[in-house]
Structure formats: structure tokens, C-alpha cells
Amino acid sequence: MFKHELLRRYLPQFGGMTSRQSQEGRVVYLDGYAGEGRYENGDPASAEIALRVASYLRSGPGLTLECFFSEPQAKSFERLREVIQLYLPRGVRAHAHRGEVDSLLDQVVERAARQPLFLFLDPCGLVLPQDRLVDVLARKRAQQRPATELLMNFSMMAVWRLGGHVRSPRGNETSLRRFDDVCGGTWWREYFADAVSSCDVEGAAGDAIEAVAAEYARRLAGRTEMVVQSVPVSHSPRKRAVYRLVFATRSPYGLWVFGDTVARARTQWWETLEEREEDDALFSMTSMTRPDPKEVEARAVPEIAENLAKLLLRVRRPVKLVDHTLEVFGSFYGQVTEPAVRQAVRLLHEQGRTPSNGVGVKKTREITLYPGNLAA
Structure with missing residues (x-):
């Protein structure tokens, strides 16, 4: 809900801030893990939120937000296409791709040549390899203009579980290598190797998770020459982050507006969040105190x-x-x-x-x- 509220608020502003950089009045958007587009209860998921923004921008400011959606699961893809079909008669440009986002990425980047581009990557598990992101952000989209921005989910719980493979002699090497690719190297393993020798293994592992997330953002910033902000999202101010939203931009305006939007989305999120418990001890909570x-x-x-x-x-x-x-x-x-x-x-x-x-x-x-x- 927090991510979707943030997307709903920020995406129209990205379009408004960058539309002058496009002679066609067109901005390109990619949702790399689109899912079904709409929840079973009728609420919009990330894909339909973007479609609604595209419809608004077309009817209001007269801006075209051309949307690309990627979804590998057949059942989810068919439902996604049904949602997209509802918006095509409104003049919305939207394309559904059945497959992994990596197979669509180059096509989207080519379509966005000389146009602003916004990438939204919200996987349930691990995100694209960092080398792949760097190839797009630092080589193919290296210029200040037209604008390129990235909003990505970096799962702290996934890092926690993968860190367990480092600590365990029975760790899955295939999973470790997959996360090596995500991080752009094996450097992250060292943080959990140090945690093994700690008397407080759980506390040390928690610190390792935070350190890995911070170092990931630092390395992405260095390799892309973009400003990267990693925003923690937790169930309570007293608990560790469940995930981090990694935002990358070259625009001072994008950085300012994103921070303001995060604060507004966070307030809205807290108003709707209900008390619940998580199974994982590191991220567990039994009560919440909403910040005033x-x-x-x-x-x-x-x-x-x-x-x-x-x-x-x-x-x-x-x-x-x-x-x-x-x-x-x-x-x-x-x-x-x-x-x-x-x-x-x-x-x-x-x-x-x-x-x-x-x-x-x-x-x-x-x-x-x-x-x-x-x-x-």
C-alpha cells in the first residue's frame, strides 16, 4: 500500500517535471513486475495505478505516458491484459509483455530514446542484477536529459534469508550466486561472515542487513553517477525495515519532490495500516505506535x-x-x-x-x- 500510494503521487509529478524534455510530449514508464494489475477486491495494483495516471495526464495536461508492463505468469498476464484493455479506448498507450522484465528492458529503453523514462521494479524476491541496471542507467541512459529515474524494491527479508546461507555450512550456493549478481559482486557475503563470530548472532545479522542495503545503494550511485536514496519501510518506528525503496535520479527537482512525496505517502499509509504480526522474529511486531x-x-x-x-x-x-x-x-x-x-x-x-x-x-x-x- 505504501509503494502504491507513493507511485500514485509521484508518477504524475515526474510526468509534469519532465514532459518539456520531450518534443512529442511523451514519457515512457516500465513496470517490470506488474502482476495482475488489479486486486481481486477491485482495488488497483501498480499497473492500474499507472494506467489511471496515464489517463489523467492525457485528459488533463495533454501528456502521453506510454506504459510497458512485464509479467511472466500466464494467469496473471491474462488478467493484466484485461485491465489494460479497459484503458485503451481512453487513448492510453499501454503494452503488456509476457515474460521476465530483462527480456523487455532493451525494447523499452529504445522506445524511450530522447524521451523521459521511469523504471518501477517491485519484485516479490530479488531484483535485476546490478550490472544490468548499470548498463541501462550509466551507458544507455547516461545523460542528464532526457530524465531517467528508478524506483526499486530492495527486500531486506530476502537479504536476511540469503545471509542465513552464508552463515550455514549447508547454504545454497546457487542462491548465493544469484544474490552476487544482484549486488554486483560477492562483497555482501563478508558482512554475514563477520556475523557468525558475534555473540549476538541475531543482532549482528540485523546490522549486516542494514549495512548491505546501504552499501548496495552506495555502489549503485557510484557506478551510475546518479543520486541514490534508500528509504526504509517498516511496520513500526521501533522495528527494522522490511524493505527499502531505492530511488535513483540525476535531477535535484526529482530528489526534492520524491522526498516530499515519500513523507505524504507514509502519512497516508499509517492511516490505513492495521496491527499485525510477522512470522520472522527479526522483523516481528506485537504493537505499533503511529508517529504523530x-x-x-x-x-x-x-x-x-x-x-x-x-x-x-x-x-x-x-x-x-x-x-x-x-x-x-x-x-x-x-x-x-x-x-x-x-x-x-x-x-x-x-x-x-x-x-x-x-x-x-x-x-x-x-x-x-x-x-x-x-x-x-
């Missing part, structure tokens, strides 16, 4: 204000907020929406540390902050 958005924002505003002051002190010149997204939000990236940043700007102004107050600037990310008395 107002309390989170109250903690975020003074910290963001200090981030802004440090940024001005470092660069010693006027700065446009969107060009420094991660420095601005700091640890609250993906946790609070952009109005918190506007409040932080006002706080810094009230403290006499900047002449900028953000008044008259429609979008927070467009605010230009000028140095003032930062020692105030």
Missing part, C-alpha cells in the same frame, strides 16, 4: 533551520533550496513534507540569521536563501 506527524514536524523544523544555517556558512553565497535537498532535510528526508522547510526558513529569518523569509515564493523548493548573521 505534528510531533515529527515540531522536531524537524529547528533541525532543518540549523541545516540551512550550516549550508549558508559553508557556501557563503545565496543558495536555492532545491539544489541542496539532502543537506536541507538532513535526517528528516522522506519524513516531513516541504512546508516544514518553509517554517524553518521563517524561523531562521526570525532569529535574524537570514534576510530571506520565503514570502512571495510559490514553491518552497524555489526559495533562494541569502546569508545573514549566522552567528545570531
